[in-house]
Amino acid sequence: MQCTDTRLLTRRQAVLGLLGTVACARCTAAERAVAKARRSGFTEIASGIFVSSGRDEDADAANGGAIANVGFIVGRDAVATMDAGGSLEDGQALRAAIRAHTSLPIRYVILSHAHPDHVFGAPAFLEDRPEFVGHAKLPNALAIRGDYYRARLEAQVGKARAGSVVAPTLLVESTRNIDLGGRMLTLTAHPPAHTDSDLSVVDTASGTLLASDLLFVRRVPSLDGSLRGWLKELQILKGLRTSRAVPGHGPASVNWPSAAAGLERYLNALLSETRAAIARGVTIEEAVNVVGLSERGKWALFDDYHGRNVTQAYKELEWE
């Protein structure tokens, strides 16, 4: 699938050339090649938090699955990653970037939810023996969908590069703190929202919310949990006293909570227009042609995901 905005791509490619080289100054040549080819470099968005923005595309051979944002947080004693990358190769690039920056142990690999673009890089960290941290519902979601995701990813990027599911070793039921040494991260397990296994992270020291896919910027949101639930969780997250957020897709860093406005507008349009369609007796197949069309043109990949979002919303709301 093509990115809808070629100008965006071109600009990102330019950034990629610069930052990719800088951030990977201490990598091996091979690691540098990997990191350079697929991702923009890692930007230090707040003291000790490094994020690389993914491409607004679907996974394919050219991007190697590097389509979601990934990052890492460096404490006094240890490192945590926020998501593992969208493929084994992408995970290796993330690991190389960490190693280029610090030799501290990678103690936590946080898996924000079950979608493949966030978890398939996990095998790249097995040698570090970290805790793989996830929502209490993550193991079940991975068990149900893992094989299917893997087959699809292998078709998209090739078998050797795809990676696999790694079972979480540390589960979060509601909230949990993890300590990187003088740096406490607060992990929150959310009720069904973007998916049913969403985990967000707050770094209090820097006032940063690592929202992963609870926050989409630029790329069209994908709904795979609960529309009403997502709007509710978004309200709660907006109440956090952090001035900065890292979305799962979009720029490496955005202002918080103002950057939630686009997502909220989209989800509210989906909610009110799907409800109205159901009330008018519009069928599920017709609804995809009438709901949320004012959002077209405001998001990358809109035509690839919006129809499915309407289907999901309809399915949820028709039982209200």
Next chain:
Amino acid sequence: MGMKSSHSARFAWVLSATMILLLASSAAAAVESTSTPDEGVAGADDPSRIARWNALREAVFGKREVAEGSAVIQMEVPARALDAALMPLGLTLKGGNTIKGVYLFIDNNPSPLAGRFLFGPAADPSTLKMRVRINEYTLVHAVAETRDGKLYGTHKFVKAAGGCSAPAGTNEADALKEMGRMKLRLLGEFEPGKPMQALLQIRHPNFNGMQMNQITRMFTPARFIRTVDVSYNGEQVLHVESDISMSEDPAITFGFVPREKGRLEVQAVDSTDARFVHIFDVPAPAAPSAASTDAAPDSPVAEPKDFWLGPVNGPVPATLSGGTVIRAHDLAALLKERSAVVVDVSNSQQRPEKLAPQAVWMPPPHPVIPGSLWIAGAGAGVIDPHTEKLYRQRLAEATKNDLDHPVVVYCHERCWLSWNAAKRAIRYGYRKVYWFPDGIEGWRAAGFGTETLTAAASPS
């Protein structure tokens, strides 16, 4: 319904024959596939697709000819399937009452005969819509059968993948909690004798048995809606035989001809023999709100003098001599105000005898009004002495032998068990017996919460 039983037997045979045949043919395909490694992108006219359809057609129809049928049957699918686990599919049929039924095939699904639809005398066989799962790029065939035995086919090529192995929903626990809820939406205005359409929705996970748990290496057992029967004022509208190719929360749009005001009765049976029955008023009652899931108000039925010995499910009286009929909101208020003993007398689900010994028997959690005692059997027309003793004892314990303590009895909507059990409690001497005829369905429809009990909590 004689129509149903004879066809079911034949259908089951056809299905199993199809399975065997497809196992054989897919093994053959695997051998050939070395030269065409990416079968997934084979086009609509690829010889492998035509061969598979020919094999399928022969398995189901034998040597009967399936004529090109665009004059009789047309199929509509989205240009691009947006969600492989929920692809809307519509059929338009021309031929009126000469059409006996429709077969739907999703050729490349592991269970390709997705459904068979038989129209009854009260049907308007002009439209059928459903939602299906698509496992990989596939031809979809629909074949109409006329009453004189002719077959007319049409097909579409669908590009979608993953609908079977990637279930749309991951909230399995929630899906089971709500299982069996139904909604009916009437499309168009009611006018006696004029065909109208209805969208029937059934809450059911339709587990397809294809998701492997990577930790246990076991497949989540299949559990799916197997038959749906719809009748209008007792006259058959539609008989559906379906399986795992139908989406989660199956939804079917069909046409029927209501000659007068009446009731549409829907009975769905799943693969564990769990039975879900709902009745809907036509035209729909004036106040919509949550009422679409309520059972229709029953026509007046006189109270029998003694316990009811007839069929357990059906219209029930509006009254109970010596007791009080209570509705959901009043019951909620009563429970809030003061302590009452609430007794659920619905039956527990017994493992069917014919179930294979290795089959997983796992009845869903039993939802009850919070705090309920579950005393199965207390509402039988003729009660066995053991159960009677147990019922008396548990009432005595729960009320602390206070005959003025309120006792509320319920089971399901349109269910005589609670009427009988409430009457029995009155005969035992309880002076404040409330009968809640709307049952657990009515309680939920009114928006009140439930808690769940497992079968072990039910006295055997």
